[in-house]
Amino acid sequence: MSALSCNKLTKTFTQGSQTIKGLDDVSIAIAEGSFVCLSGPSGSGKTTLLNAMGGLDTPDSGEILVGDMRVDQMNKSDLADMRLHNIGFVFQSYNLIPVLTAQENIEFVMQIQGIPADQRSAKSREILAEVGLADHEGRRPAQLSGGQQQRVAVARAIVSNPTLVLADEPTANLDSVTATQLMDLFAELNQSRGITFVIATHDARVMEYCRRLIKMEDGKIISDQEQPGRGANV
Amino acid sequence: MADKHSPSAGILATLAWRNLWRNYRRTLIMLTAIVVGVWAMILFSAMMRGMLDEMVQAGLRVLPGExxxxxxxxxxxxxxxxxxxxxxxxxxxxxxxxxxxxxxxxxxxxxxxxxxxxxxxxxxxxxxxxxxxxxxxxxxxxxxxxxxxxxxxxxxxxxxxxxxxxxxxxxxxxxxxxxxxxxxxxxxxxxxxxxxxxxxxxxxxxxxxxxxxxxxxxxxxxxxxxxxxxxxxNYEHVDAWWRDIDAAAGPDLDTQPWTVLDAYLGSMYEIQGTMNVIIMVIIFIALSFGLVNTLVMAVFERVREIGLMMALGMRPQWIMYQVLLESLMLLSLGLVIGNALATATVLPLESGIDISVVGDGLEMYGMGATLYPTLALEDMLMSTLIVLVLGLLASLIPAWRASRYNPVEALTKT
Known part of the structure; x- marks a missing residue:
């Protein structure tokens, strides 16, 4: 079964008098438990596609299905609910809420889901340990390194057991060692929990981890191929 | 979809409170303005109430009988x-x-x-x-x-x-x-x-x-x-009993309360509450510009954070509640301190303020040389109500703006 599928997506942007095609008739299906990379140069449409998949942005036309839910037909509140319960996000930067501690950032999603405090606390501690930050629960983002911040973001993305994690350039601000550690963590979570990962990147090291590499250019998919990667083999 | 859930109020309160103190200088300036505004509202009402009380008492003392x-x-x-x-x-x-x-x-x-x-x-x-x-x-x-x-x-x-x-x-x-x-x-x-x-x-x-x-x-x-x-x-509660006297006196006699016997004082007494509300509203409208500006700036500085929260699944209305809660906390804090300060200022003055310097001018209004400000619970409640209602109404603008952001645009804002 597909975790996600897009059918004939188009999206245009206007820059002054110029119209740019962000997505040009893009169709794609991603199976549950996949480890997929979207790659391409800046402006190729990978982030636009990722945002459309996650319901952060609406396409001009086309269909998006997350599981069996029609994302492209949802209103703002339903989109928020869909993201809350089904998708985990990891962004390039500004991933955490500065006034909350690491543990509170992880619990944030569970709090807006209305999960009781004792369950939240137990689960957030467990997940902090899983991403190797067991002793950092009381630290605020400013007191964490870039890599640690991304780990907290990953912990928050998976804490409510989403079917899908969308990551936009997650390693862009990390040094190579930290980037490798983060990708190892993604691969491990993909294998151990079966979470579907879709990662937009132009970092070659990240692409090495993917089982499926989709290349984009000018809003179009120019290649879509399986490859030996370190993610789960679906 | 329609999975109905509501966020723990705790997270909204935590975010609102901590965000309030991110720029503590700006918050303290706004808080000071609210405190001074509330203090001024209550002090003014206490003076007006004392002045009117003096006028009525003086009027009734001339020929006693409510x-x-x-x-x-x-x-x-x-x-x-x-x-x-x-x-x-x-x-x-x-x-x-x-x-x-x-x-x-x-x-x-x-x-x-x-x-x-x-x-x-x-x-x-x-x-x-x-x-x-x-x-x-x-x-x-x-x-x-x-x-x-x-x-x-x-x-x-x-x-x-x-x-x-x-x-x-x-x-x-x-x-x-x-x-x-x-x-x-x-x-x-x-x-x-x-x-x-x-x-x-x-x-x-x-x-x-x-x-x-x-x-x-x-x-x-x-x-x-x-x-x-x-x-x-008790001249204030004359309406509660003068009609009993009127009924007992019968139609052959004319029974009147002091508010009718002295129409000037009566009308002053009638409009006092309205006057106080108008002055309070004017004071707060001046304050509300500062409040809106503070919240607009606070929201503007947190656009990316608001985008992030929306991306994580926070509904637009919850973003609005969070900003309103932030405003409510600021207003409530200002009200508590403002009311306390007004109480501490007015209570010692209730024994009288010598206004003999302007006493002659005020005599035509039936006032003596001493003004006795009167702290009234209803004035404190009225100022509290005005500050909360108008404050939250003013805060709706930045709160609504915050809730209207598109997550993608907000996340990429620099």
């Missing part, structure tokens, strides 16, 4: 022909029942007073001295001599200013004169046994006290009186 009963034509023609019998029957029964605490009868007619040097038009008051004192006349206001001692005292008591005008003094004889029911001039020579002071010079010049029996005898009206003056020791 309710008066007259002959139906007395207000149009306050002469002796429009007098009435002393209370009896049902009216007497009501007058001797709570909430009435005291009552008395007066014979009150326009007349003249002449000394050997001058004469003046005055209002002759034939009173029962004990009844007047029970009703609120302060014997301490007698600055020379004594007040009347009995209902058939043979002397008169005049005001300090009147004595000055007549160029007379304590112990001198004067002649009082009026018209009896038969349209004949009635007069009598009487000795000044006391001189009183009043808060207003006009009062000292106008009212001349004689015993009721003396004036009745002079005017040949036996036991007739002009008015029954009644008090329950």
């Amino acid at each position: 309710v008066q009963v007259h002959h139906p034509d007395y207000q149009d023609d306050p002469s002796v022909v429009n007098s009435m019998s002393a209370p009896k029957g049902k009216l007497l029964q009501v007058l001797n029942t709570p909430p009435v605490t005291a009552w008395t009868t007066r014979l009150k007619v326009p007349g003249m007073i002449s000394s050997e040097r001058d004469n003046r038009g005055v209002l002759l008051l034939g009173v029962d001295p004990a009844g007047e004192i029970a009703l609120g006349f302060d014997p301490g206001d007698i600055v020379q001599g004594r007040f009347l001692e009995s209902a058939d005292d043979k002397g008169i008591v005049i005001g300090r200013k009147l004595a000055e005008r007549l160029e007379t003094r304590l112990g001198k004889r004067v002649v009082i004169m009026s018209q009896n029911p038969y349209n004949d001039v009635a007069d009598r020579g009487v000795r000044i046994v006391g001189i009183y002071r009043a808060r207003l010079q006009a009062t000292e010049e106008l009212f001349v006290y004689t015993s009721r029996a003396l004036l009745q005898k002079m005017l040949e009206v036996e036991d007739e009186i002009s008015e029954v003056a009644i008090t329950a020791d």
Whole structure:
């Protein structure tokens, strides 16, 4: 079964008098438990596609299905609910809420889901340990390194057991060692929990981890191929 | 989809409180403005309330009685022909029942007073001295001599200013004169046994006290009186009981509360609440510009964070609630401190502020030389209500703006 599928997506942007095609008739299906990379140069449409998949942005036309839910037909509140319960996000930067501690950032999603405090606390501690930050629960983002911040973001993305994690350039601000550690963590979570990962990147090291590499250019998919990667083999 | 859930209120409160103190200088400046605004609202209301209370008390002290009963034509023609019998029957029964605490009868007619040097038009008051004192006349206001001692005292008591005008003094004889029911001039020579002071010079010049029996005898009206003056020791709640007196007095008598008897004071009293609300609203509207600016800046600085929260699944309305909660916390903090500061300022002033420097100017409004600010719970509640309602209304603009962001645009904002 597909975790996600897009059918004939188009999206245009206007820059002054110029119209740019962000997505040009893009169709794609991603199976549950996949480890997929979207790659391409800046402006190729990978982030636009990722945002459309996650319901952060609406396409001009086309269909998006997350599981069996029609994302492209949802209103703002339903989109928020869909993201809350089904998708985990990891962004390039500004991933955490500065006034909350690491543990509170992880619990944030569970709090807006209305999960009781004792369950939240137990689960957030467990997940902090899983991403190797067991002793950092009381630290605020400013007191964490870039890599640690991304780990907290990953912990928050998976804490409510989403079917899908969308990551936009997650390693862009990390040094190579930290980037490798983060990708190892993604691969491990993909294998151990079966979470579907879709990662937009132009970092070659990240692409090495993917089982499926989709290349984009000018809003179009120019290649879509399986490859030996370190993610789960679906 | 429609999976209905609501976020833990705790996370909204935590975010609102911590965000409030991210830029603590800006928050402290806004907090100070709210505190000063609330303090000013309550202080102003306390001064206004004290001023009005002074005016009403002074007005009632002139001729005490929150309710008066007259002959139906007395207000149009306050002469002796429009007098009435002393209370009896049902009216007497009501007058001797709570909430009435005291009552008395007066014979009150326009007349003249002449000394050997001058004469003046005055209002002759034939009173029962004990009844007047029970009703609120302060014997301490007698600055020379004594007040009347009995209902058939043979002397008169005049005001300090009147004595000055007549160029007379304590112990001198004067002649009082009026018209009896038969349209004949009635007069009598009487000795000044006391001189009183009043808060207003006009009062000292106008009212001349004689015993009721003396004036009745002079005017040949036996036991007739002009008015029954009644008090329950609380002018503010007169509406709760004056109609009982009216019903007992019956249709042949005219019963009126002080708000009607002194239309100027009555209307001042009526509009006081509205005036206070208008002033409070004006003060807060000035404040609200600062509040909106503070929240707009706070939201503008957190656009990416708001985008992140939306991306994580926070509904737009929850973003709005969070900003409103932030505003509510700031307003509540300002209200608590503002109310406390106002209480600490007004309570010590309740014993009186000397305003004799401007006393002469204020006398025309019936005020004395001391202002007694009055802290009222209803003023504090009203200012609290105005600040909260208007503050939250003003905060709707930045809160609504925050909730309208598109997550993608917000996340990429620099």
